[in-house]
Structure formats: C-alpha cells, structure tokens
Amino acid sequence: MITRLLVANRGEIARRVFATCRALGVETVAVHSDADADAPFVAEADHVVRLAGNTPAETYLRIDLILDAARRSGADAVHPGYGFLAENAGFATAVTDAGLTWVGPPAAAIAAMGDKLAAKELLAKAGVPMLPTWTDPGAVTDFPVLVKASAGGGGRGMRVVRDAADLAEALASARRESAAAFGDGMVFVERYVERGRHVEVQIFGDHHGTIAAQGVRECSIQRRHQKLVEEAPGVLAPDLRERLHEAAVAAGRAVGYVGAGTVEFLLAPTGEFFFLEMNTRLQVEHPVTELTTGLDLVRLQLLVAEGEPLPEQATDPAWMRGYAIEVRLCAEDPARDWRPATGTLHRFAIPGVAREFGNLRAVGLRLDSGVAAGSTVGVHYDSMLAKLVAWGPTRTQAARLLAGALARAELHGVTTNRDLLVRVLRSPEFLAAEVDTGFLDRHPEVFAPLLPADEVSLTALAAALASAAARRAAAPVLGSLPSGWRNVPAFPQVTRFAGADGEIEVRYRLDRAGGLAEWSTDPSDERAVTLVGAAPDRVVLDVDGVRRAYRVHRVGSEVFVDGPDGATSLTELPRLPLPTAEVAAGSLLAPLPGTVTRRHVEVGRRVAAGDLLLTLEAMKLEHPVLAPVDGVVTDLPVPAGGQVETGVVLAVVDPIQEDA
Secondary structure (H helix, E strand, O other), rough: OOOEEOOOOOOOHHHHHHHHHOOOOOOOOEOOOOHHOHHHHHOOOOEEEEEEOOOHHHHHOHHHHHHHHHHHHOOOOEEEEOOOOOOOOOHHHHHHHOOEOOOOOOOOHHHHHOOHHHHHHHHHHHOOOOOEEEHHHHOOOOOEEEEEEEEOOOOOOEEEEHHHHHHHHHHHHHHHHHHHHHHHOEEEEEEEEOOOOOEEEEEEEOOOOOOOEEEEEEEEEEEEEEEEEEOOOOOHHHHHHHHHHHHHHHHHHHHHOOEEEEEEEEOOOOEEEEEEEOOOOOOHHHHHHHHHHHOOOOHHHHHOOOOOOOOOHHHOOHHOOOOEEEEEEEEEEEHHHHOOEEOOOOEOOOOOOOEOOOOOOOOOEEEEOOOOOEEEOOOOOEEEEEEEEEEEOOHHHHHHOOOHHHHHHHEEEOOOOOOHHHHHHOOOHHOOOOOOOOOOHOHHHHHHHOOOHHHHHHHHHHHHHHHHHHHHHOOOOOOOOOOOOOOOOOOEEEEEEEEEEEEEEEEEEEEEOOEEEEOOOOOOOOEEEEEEEEEEOEEEEEEEOOEEEEEEEEEOOOEEEOOOOOEEEEEOOOOOOOOOOOOOOEEOOOOOEEEEEOOOOOOEEEEEEOOOEEEEEOOOOOEEEOOOEEEEEEEEEEOOOOOOOOOOOOEEEEEEOOOO
C-alpha cells in the first residue's frame, strides 16, 4: 500500500495529484527548483525537497536527484506527472530498482512507445491503421508532409512542409527543437492530412490483464500543433467511436499496457483514422474524461500501482454522461506573435469555479491551476497557467458556461490567450462542431481582442477616474473635494496612458458635485457619458443611457480594467517623464528572456527582409529573429549560448538606402 508519494513534477499536475492523495489519506512529497520555491504546489505538499538550480536539466530531469529526494523524504512511491521524466523508461526502471512503487506503465511499454518509428511498426502488426512514413528525406515525393520528433510530443519539433524546397530547413529546425526538448534530435516525416481531426482514446490497464477504453476526446483546436481546446465525449458517430475504442485497446494489448495512457489518432474527412502516437502517461486533458465518466484517473493510477483490479465503472462506457470542454489558459502575448509571456500574476480570479482538481456533481466549472495571485511566470518552463473545464448536459451549454467565465475572469500582470479562447468557444463554426486541426488558420477573426477598438477610450476614462478617486481617498486634507475642481471653469484634467496600440490621452473635468462635466479621448467620439460613481477600484458610467461598470485594479503605474465588453491593461505615464536612452536605429530587441541558441549570419552580412538572423529559445520553444528590412548586419552583441532579458539588443541591421 502506498503511504507517501513523491511527485516528480511541478505546477498544475503536482497539485492535481496532491488533491487525490489528500482524499485518499496518502502523504505527499514535492520536489522543486529554486525558481519554484514559492509556487503553490510546494506549499501544498506534506514534505518538500529542494533541487538546487532553475532549469529542467538542473532539476526536474535529474533522475539521481529525484531518487535521492525520495530516499531523504521517506517516500515509498513516485508519480511522474506529465512532461519531464514521465515517458522516460530509464526513470521508470530506476524507480523500481530503488524498491519504490512506480505509478505508471511498465518501462518496456514506455520504451516501445517512446520511439515513434518503432511504435508505428509494432502497432501496424497489431492491425492499427497507419499513415505513410519516411525516414529518408530524399524518398519524400508526396507533399504536404509533417516533420515530427521521434522522441517527444506536445507539438515540439513538428513542422508542416508544403514544398520540397522547404524540407531541409524544416528538418534541421525540428532536430534542434527536439534535441533541446527531449535530448534526442531524431525526426521523421509522414503524410499530412488536410482538414484532419485530432482525436484520442483514454485507455487504462491493470495487472490482471484488463485494458479498457474510457471514451474519446476531441483535441482538434490547435496552434503550432499544441492543443488549446479539448472535449469529451466528442461529436462522433457511434460506430466510429467503437472502432476507435477497439484500435486503442489493440494498441494497449500489443505492449502489455498497465496504468493510464492515451492513444492518439488522426481522423480524415473520409472517416478513415490513422495512429499518431501513444502517450504512456496521464494527459493534460484528462479532466474532460473525468467529468464525463465520473472517474478519478489519478486514484485509478494509484490503485492499479498497488495491484488492484480496475473497478466496474472504469470498464463500462454506460457510466458516461453529459459533455465537458477544457481550455488551456497560457501566458502568451498576442502582440508578439503569441510568444510566451513572463511577469508577475498580480490577480488571478475566475468567477463561478465550483471545484479545483475534482469531479463535479452538477453543471459547473472546474479549475486545475499551477498558479495563484502573486505567482511569478518565468522563462524556465512552459507557458500554461491553468486549465478551466466546464461540464454541462450538452456541448452548447458547456461552451457557453466556459466562455462566460473566461470573459469575466480577472487576469492581471501577464498577457494571456484568454480572448482567443473565448472567441473560439463562441464562434458559430465551433458551436456547430465544425472543427479540425486547421480551424485557426481558416478563422483569423478569432484572434481579435474581445474589447472593441471604440471601447478602449471608455476603459481609459474609467482608469483615469479611478486613479483620481484613489488620490483623493489618500489625500491628507480636503479629501472630499472632487479631483481638479475649481470655482471657475479651468483646463481639464489630463491623464496619459500607454496602451497596446499606442498612447491614449484622457481629458476630463468634474463639476462641483463630482459629476463628469466633460471628457474626451477622441474629438470624433460623440457618445453622451455620465459619471454614476467612481471609487479607486470601481467606476460606473452611463453611456448613451446604458449603465456600465468597470472593475479597476492598480499596481504601481499599471492599471488593469475589466469591463462588460472586455479587459485591457494600461500604463499611466508620468506628467513629467525623465529622459531615456535611445536605442540605435535598426536594433532588434529580445521579445522575452531566453537563450540565443544559434546565430545564422555574421557581422557585415547583407540580408533581405525576412531572413533568419538568429534563434532564441525560451519556454521550450524556438523563436526566430528575422531581418525587418533589406540591409547589412552591423552588430550581433549576444554570442550563441548567451542568455538575455527582455529588451536586450540581439542584432542591428543598417537599412540599405536605395539610390534616388
């Protein structure tokens, strides 16, 4: 019997496993890097062991340190979570060799599925349908194709190639990213299916020979081959669902599978489906299966690891009910091509959450989060902050509930993909279940911010009025007088903000009673606006006869405004700004902290607009730095391997002046 479990992972999955352990009376052990010392999962563990260092290679990927932590903490079992060492056969072997209970599949099954090429060959013999695959790039003649990493998943090392001329660079880039993410640069090529759907089957095996399929998940809404929205049980014909279950169970039997696993398939518009990969671990999207089956998959993992048989509910699809949809809320900056974002999460509040990390008993929301208000989002790990999951009797009800909660969430301090997720959930095509892996490519409108452009001025006005109310509340004398009030009309108050699209100047004047006598940010805006009330954290305006409330949260000069139409963040500018140092013309600045992994040009090289200058790696992803104009590279101040912070000059390109 497991009495003390060490989770060899971090963030949301560590908290998820700890929640089940508390319900079962199992003690917990957390291991953490220095960067995670103040993370919520560390505070929730019964026992904590520090792993000195910050990067995964220094900490969470060190098998020797994890085993030493288990020994020192008195743990008798290890759960790998997902990511890091979760699909490392050597880790599974080391854990069992140390006399500990391994909460995962056998090392042999992990090894068999870890090599995707070998896995395809093995499962093809078991009758699982396969796509055409090439290991020799010279043999590829049928485009488009997909370059894939043999050793990993999560979209790392994947590239769609539509032209033979682009294959060599795609292979080289995929090898670098795969080597950085998984320590293995082997890649292969397979046929790319247009308008394909990404579906997967949750399977579970025990030590008594039972392997059960526990439903299908739809995971087609993806960006850069990484899942954003997942659903269960998916919109599928019953006979197709049954055939997917049979193929997934056949895959599990072929490797003698035990524990939780996922068999992923590509579903073609013709109704054919093909094996993609088998993930020998719990998946990020497992909550949608839990909410539709009523199962606790982590509890099942622990019971199976202790030698118990799967209970009847875990093998009977008749238990399935309702519909669940999950979104991955990530720290990403839409203004910078959705690159991972960093910073301090000043506020993290999602309304209507019924449970954290647990099953729902009625219509509602579940939150699985690795962060809390005050958490620091750094560069060492991936960008996912949390998963929000809605359950409802129907798909439409679940989507509406989830979109509404996301739209009202207060997410301050770190830019996120929240607006994108809301627009996807509310789009007519999504609600009609017209989804496939190319959904986002066909619907660029979902990338627009929720807040309409003509509403930005009202949020800026609300920010200015709230700031004025805060100053009056803090005034040591005459705090009851309206801000800026005079006995005779005078110049209006002026507050300037930096916003996502540039500077906003708010001009307003209050009357003797504290009402809004006049205001403007744009002379062409003729809306009639009346001030109903202003406090440091809440402003109510009447706009053309419709009352609107704005929630305002200020941290230093940053002002976060959440209104009925969307949210925005503004930076209040000083009235008398200090002079700042100028950056040389043509400078390319680091969009986020990271490591320069490769320089593709040298100083003095003539380049064309769009040429690749260098590659920056951050949050497990490669970020190309491209020449903005035709010119000559005059400076490359950061060497390969050098680490940089946001705003550091990476390269300088002197534009070529054309003759008149």
